[in-house]
Amino acid sequence: MGYRTSGIVSLCLVLFALVMHLNYDVTIYMFSKAHQRIPITRLKTGKTDHPIYFVASRALPYGFNEVETEPAVSEGDVDVAVFSIRENYINRLPWTVSCPRWNRSITYRNARFNVSACKDADLVLFASGKDFRKLEYWSQLQSQRTVNQIWILSSPETAINTVRMWPPWEMRDIRMNLSSTFSLDSNIPIPYGEYIPFKEPRKIPFRSKLLNDSENFAVWIASHCPLRTWNRSGLVHELSRYIDIDMYGKCGSLVCDSRDKRCLSNIRSYKFYLALENSCCKNYITEKLWEPLKLYDLIPVVLGASREDYRRVAPPNSFIHIDDFKSLKHLADYLKIVASNLTLYRSYFEWKNHGYIKAQKNYKSIWESEKHSCELLEYVKGIRPIPSEGFDPFGPTWFSGCRACGSQPWLHHYYLNPSQTVYDNIQSVRMQL
Structure with missing residues (x-):
């Protein structure tokens, strides 16, 4: 290994000090000439909460040594x-x-x-x-x-x-x-959900649907109809001029109890799920994306966070983003193409061979x-450092991270007040409360 005598003496002195003065689980390492970290020994002392590692930086006579520690936890709960x-x-x-x-x-x-x-x-x-x-x-x-x-x-x-x-x-x-x-x-x-890749690809059977069936084309489920910053209901009703959309919940005429298995089975018979968030804010992606992917085997048609935000978390090629289209009619035409082309339709479920969805039915608070x-x-307890800049409620990760829904000019029609910026819209909301 090429270790020098002075290095061994230094090691013994440090080891003695650690054992005599600290009540820790200790592991000693040194480096070979190939810069491989090699465990020398392991000594058990009273506590095992915070291991301390002695590391010789390199095999030199007077090389500097470091002690790597996990941060100490202060007393008390x-x-x-x-x-x-x-x-x-x-x-x-x-x-x-x-x-x-x-x-x-x-x-x-x-x-x-x-x-x-x-x-x-x-x-x-x-x-x-x-x-x-x-x-x-x-x-x-x-x-x-x-x-x-x-x-x-x-x-x-x-x-x-x-x-x-x-x-x-x-x-x-x-x-x-x-x-x-x-x-x-x-x-x-x-998060409301996450996509977890498999270690190895699998072959998941594809559940075929009657793609030529004009019924059960798209479904929308929502309970909050008037929103503070954009006209979601208006967009859905206008889209229904071009494609068939069944509307469930308080914003529609149909009812579906989440405990009714027959109703849930009926939802699975649709092809597309309108996953429109109530707010268009950075990273805000809720069960509206995850449930159609995990529970219903539908293609989510999304609007809320940016396309990039969805791509960061969703399975690859699993959703259709409304902001990619020049108009609602262009969107509707594309959905019809997908619904009539089995190969194209199946491509939106290829991700199932490569990973799975972990989603929670009800969002859990931190204490749960x-x-x-x-x-x-x-x-x-100081184990994780608290960022010095803190969290600014008015900053880019929170208040300023909310914006207009989509960047396409035609989507501006659905802002509550097209003459104002989204910041002004939210400010007006604050003033009303």
Whole structure:
């Protein structure tokens, strides 16, 4: 190996110091001349929480050595004051999640709109709240906030639909420390679904459909009809001039109970699923994409996030993005082509041979997940560094990440106020609340 005597002496001294003064699980490594890291020995001491690694940088007489450590976890469990939360969640608190890896736990307790109950908390969680935009709340919270207290925003919805959770405009300079949202830009992302590739390709049988059948062409399921920033219902009704669309839910005339197997089977008989989000914001891709892919074997026709956002998360060639077409008629014509061409239609399901969808029927909040709660604990305990820039509710990853739906000029017709920018539209929404 070519190790020098001085290196061995240095190793022994460091090893002695580690064993005598630290209560850790220790692994010692040195490098060969080929720069291979080789374990020398492993000594068991009292604790095993945070392994320490001694690394000789290279096989030189006076080479510098480094000690690599996992960050130390401070003593005590994590206390989370949930300041804003939906009323139907209050009875679930307090809620404790154990994190065995760190031998710590994190407890979420009810501090709904109770400023004084947040004073000594390690972390304050803002999840939702109807009256949360009051200036007095933010002023009092900010005045008693300690240097070490962490603030986090957690929401399954977009900035447009959570305007009551932000600081009032007078206190727009306030920064959260962290965010836990649907967005991949979030510190603790909780997406609605994900595509997971297989290690090896498989051959999945294709479920054929009667492509020449003019019935059951496209389906739209929605319960929120008037939206704050774009006329989704108007787009669907205008598209129905060119293709047959069955409309379920409060925005249509048909009813489908999610517990009715016959109804779900009927949904699977369609060819296309209109997956139109209620807000057009960065990374906002909900069950409207994942359910038709996983549950119904339909081709989603999407509008919401950008094409690039969908490509980042969806299976390859699994969806049709409305923003790719020059008009609704061009879109309708293409859907008819796909529906009449078995080879083209089947190409939208080729991804099934290469991966699968992991989706959740109901979006889980951060405290309902052991994985995400323990990630939060790691931030509080200093195991994960908190970004120095913090989380700006008005910044590009949240408020400023919401925009007009699509870039095609013809889509501008569906803005609520075409003469204003999307920023102005959202500002007007804020003023109405």
